[in-house]
Amino acid sequence: MNGLRLTLSALVFCLAAPALAQQQAPTPPVGPDWSRITVKTTELGNRTYMLEGQGGNVTVAVGDDGVIMVDGQFAPMHDKLKAAIAAVSPQPVKFLVNTHHHGDHTGGNAAFAAGGATIVGHANLKTMLAAGTTSNVTGAKTPPQPDGALPKTTYTDATTVAVKGRVAQLKHPVGAHTGGDTYVYFADANVLSTGDTVTIGRYPNIDFLNGGSIKGMIAASDAYLALANDATKIVPGHGPLASKAQLAEFRAMLATARDRMAPLVKDGKSLDDVYAAKPFADLDAKWAVSEQAAKNFMRVVYISLKE
Ligand SMILES: [Zn+2]
Numbered sequence: 001m002n003g004l005r006l007t008l009s010a011l012v013f014c015l016a017a018p019a020l021a022q023q024q025a026p027t028p029p030v031g032p033d034w035s036r037i038t039v040k041t042t043e044l045g046n047r048t049y050m051l052e053g054q055g056g057n058v059t060v061a062v063g064d065d066g067v068i069m070v071d072g073q074f075a076p077m078h079d080k081l082k083a084a085i086a087a088v089s090p091q092p093v094k095f096l097v098n099t100h101h102h103g104d105h106t107g108g109n110a111a112f113a114a115g116g117a118t119i120v121g122h123a124n125l126k127t128m129l130a131a132g133t134t135s136n137v138t139g140a141k142t143p144p145q146p147d148g149a150l151p152k153t154t155y156t157d158a159t160t161v162a163v164k165g166r167v168a169q170l171k172h173p174v175g176a177h178t179g180g181d182t183y184v185y186f187a188d189a190n191v192l193s194t195g196d197t198v199t200i201g202r203y204p205n206i207d208f209l210n211g212g213s214i215k216g217m218i219a220a221s222d223a224y225l226a227l228a229n230d231a232t233k234i235v236p237g238h239g240p241l242a243s244k245a246q247l248a249e250f251r252a253m254l255a256t257a258r259d260r261m262a263p264l265v266k267d268g269k270s271l272d273d274v275y276a277a278k279p280f281a282d283l284d285a286k287w288a289v290s291e292q293a294a295k296n297f298m299r300v301v302y303i304s305l306k307e
Contacts, residue, residue, distance in 0.1 A: 034076040039084040042241060044233045047166075048189035050241055051084050053077050055104035059193040059235045060085055061186050063163035066094030069117070070168070070184045070193040070235070072108025081108065082115070093117040095161045097170060098151065099195025099237065100178045101128045101210070103142060110149040120161055121151035122172050125180030128210055136209040137296060173197055173220035177204060177237070179211015183220070185227060192228060193235040197221070198250055200239030203287045203297035206304050214258050214304040221251035253283055257301050265305045274302050 032054055039053040047062040055073035058081060067089055073081060085093060096112045098121035099105055106129065109119050121129075129151075132144040153161075161168045169185045177196040184193040196204055197220040206212040224247055228234065234242040242250075260279040269277070275298060280287075288294035 031076075037077070037080065039077075039080045041084050041088065044189055044191050044235075044241075046186075046189035047089070048186055048191050049088055050233075050235050051081060053080055053084075055107065056099070056102075056196065056237045057193075057235050057239075059184065059186075059191065060088065061163075061166050061168060061189065061191075062089040062091060063166035065091060065165075066163035067091050068095045068097065068161055068163055068166060068168050069093050069112070070097045071099055071105040071195065072096050072112050074104055074107035075111060076107075078108045078111040082112075091163075094163050095120055095168070097121065097161060097168065097182060097184055098125055099183065099193065099197075100181050100207075101125045101133060102178070102196070102207070105195065105237070106145075106149070110146065113148055113152075118153055119149075119151040120153045120155075120159075120170070122180040122182050123154040123156050124211065125178075125182070126151045126154050128178070128180055133210055136207045136212075136300065137205060171223075173216060173223060175211055175213045175216035176220040177212050177217065178207045181220070183224070189233075190229070190231055191233045191235065192224060194220070194224060194237060196237030198224065198234065198236040198242070198247060200236045200242045200246055200250065201287070202239060202289045203293055204237075204254075205296065206300040208300060208303050208307065212300075212304070213307075214254065214261075214301050218251065218254050218258065221247060221254060225251065253287060256280075256283065257297070258305065261298075261301045261305055265302060271299060271302055274298050 037054045039051050042050040049060040051058040053073055054077055056071050059070040061068040096117040096119050113119050129145040133142050158171045170182050173181050181197055228244040230244055232244055234247055236242055257280055264274055284294045
């Protein structure tokens with residue numbers, strides 16, 4: 001039961017809008033029916049795959065003696081993800097890289113680690129998982145994670161993770177979606193996994209309680225635009241596989257949001273003033289999956305600029 005509660009509190013992190021709607025109901029939030037969720041595998045070339053199930057997108061890079069995996073969704077997805085990986089390779093998962101600490105990306109850590117994977121993440125991510133965190137969206141607390149769910153290998157600026165025949169380049173974008181983000185580039189497949197520093201077809205969350213900022217989000221997008229070319233396949237934290245052109249649209253949206261919010265913050269407007277002014281109304285059609293999501297994005301940009 002405790003495990004289930006943990007999963008549910010993790011669930012409200014990145015699925016802000018539906019979770020908030022559920023929170024306002026008299027009953028506690030209800031998780032998805034895990035038994036009905038399937039994993040969709042998309043081939044990205046050169047033995048590299050994107051997996052979609054429930055939670056953040058997963059990237060899988062198959063080598064000659066092992067698999068490198070980026071993000072592991074929620075704990076109940078472990079067996080389905082494992083089966084999806086087994087369908088493309090008999091090799092074991094040797095490394096599981098965490099793009100950030102949120103439960104829809106790290107929920108699978110303990111189970112994959114128990115299966116032999118080394119969890120890899122930024123040093124700040126390990127600190128946050130070990131200490132427990134509070135959701136900037138709902139205020140829900142995620143308790144400290146057990147040792148088995150924490151990264152065994154951490155880094156601060158950049159590092160690489162390798163299995164025979166495959167190398168993952170890991171880099172830390174400073175203060176972006178959270179303060180412990182990692183993005184991963186597989187040069188041999190021209191695949192870039194961004195975690196939630198990029199979301200496609202929806203506004204990102206910016207976890208200002210745990211080190212995130214709109215400025216860092218824009219800087220991360222700039223780093224990706226410098227790294228990518230027109231053939232780069234971008235696995236966003238949420239949403240479909242994206243191109244460099246779509247990344248540029250995402251970056252433009254972030255910059256517009258910053259440029260419109262900055263004067264409101266400077267003029268001393270309250271958050272309620274901002275909600276009433278609806279400074280992003282024209283962006284909502286493309287990026288807001290719900291009214292609640294639109295409001296949350298105003299809130300995170302406002303607080304991020306105010307601090
Ligand atoms: Zn997240």
